[in-house]
Amino acid sequence: MSRDAAIGLFSGGLDSILACRMIQAQGITVLALKFVTPFFDDHLLARREEYCAEILRKYGITVQVVDCGLEYMELLKNPKYGFGKNFNPCVDCKIFMLTRARPMSQRRDTLRVIERESGCEDILLRPLCAKRLPETKPEREGVVDRERLLDFTGRGRRRQMELAEGFGIREYPAPAGGCILTDPNLGGRIDRYYRDRFASGDGRLRENDIRLLLLGRQFHLPGGHWFILGRNQQENDRIQALADEEDWVLTMTERPGPTGLARRPPLSLDQPAGDELCRLAAGLVVRFGGKKEGRGSRAEVRVRQAGNASKMIVEPLEDSRFLDWRF
Ligand code: SF4
CATH class of the missing domain: 3.40.50 (Rossmann fold)
Known part of the structure; x- marks a missing residue:
């Protein structure tokens, strides 16, 4: 030394x-x-x-x-x-x-x-x-x-x-893509997270939230509830891995489709409002899920929260319903 x-x-x-x-x-x-x-x-x-x-x-x-x-x-x-x-x-x-x-x-x-x-x-x-x-x-x-x-x-x-x-260095990394915070799209998402902290949040900053924020398609469901959909298998696996106890995790049971995650919805699935919100989320999963004979059609979605699971059959959500929900 x-x-x-x-x-x-x-x-x-x-x-x-x-x-x-x-x-x-x-x-x-x-x-x-x-x-x-x-x-x-x-x-x-x-x-x-x-x-x-x-x-x-x-x-x-x-x-x-x-x-x-x-x-x-x-x-x-x-x-x-x-x-x-x-x-x-x-x-x-x-x-x-x-x-x-x-x-x-x-x-x-x-x-x-x-x-x-x-x-x-x-x-x-x-x-x-x-x-x-x-x-x-x-x-x-x-x-x-x-x-x-x-x-x-x-x-x-x-x-x-x-x-x-x-220096005898022949193998080195290619120039990196840059910092996520400078990315207009992802930076915008993070900005919104900080401003709103989401209706489903309790004001605390969480690293796990940021990890989730950088994945997939992001939505604010009515009421401000935060919902994420994977775009490929890798993102689906990552979303599953990032799920917390309070989250709802949604998957299609009979056809391939995205994994959906509602982050800390302050509603119970037993409540009418919780059931309604979950149906909207499930409708999004089916909308972006695999088609049947080339067309979107109703499908069964499994919803898991803290070890409990239930199933519901829903129609794919019409695009006009969720255009304003994306961010
Ligand atoms: S915020 Fe700026 S200085 Fe910090 S890592 Fe990103 S680009 Fe670099």
Whole structure:
């Protein structure tokens, strides 16, 4: 272990791999932090150890997966610097990650008191473009040799690929699709979740809700009740896996079709209003379900809630009924 150590904010993309390797190449130990929220890289939580081992084996980088889901969800309620074009709070997001990374530094005692909220300007070093930026404290103090840093600009990958070649890295991830919060469609859904918290909700933010929000077709049933339909088998399986005790899970019994999930409907299936709501949801399942001889027709739907199951036969819901329910 070297005397000096650095924390790397690790996206998993080629630039973050190279940034870590450049600092390591100066004899500095790097701990790379991979932040995970329901909005990005959530799937890694199920395979943390495997992922860390893979990054170490492929790139020689020690990475730690940091789950900051609920804290990050709180941030989205009211980001101080507001949102970008969609539901992306980029300024607050970066401050959040830097602030989270800072207490984990092995050189905490040497760090300058945070000047402003991000507070890391003077110690935040971007190895790939450092020469285009003002000198930072680690460079001034000779911990990092500025001459061995780079002056990359723009988003072109050619120089990155040449640098990777120099490190003997031949296998690396393709450019990622981006952050869900910048997606106009999904960002819009998340925005609505925060504004309404849904009639079926109790005001609490839940990571599981966000996971559900990113799937399938989404509806607000009359009364504001939240309903989701899978679009393929993978989504159907995911919806089943995300179902909570209070949810209604709907499936067709005789033909293939989407799995439907009503999230925490505050109604019992025994009540007339609950039965009516469930019939609407079941009608949607049949509408998007498999056809009989090429035509939509009535079908049996199984409804499960907390281990209890019942069945109902319903007609497919007419499109004109639910056009306004989608979001
Ligand atoms: S694009 Fe997403 S992950 Fe990146 S800074 Fe903005 S909100 Fe954060």
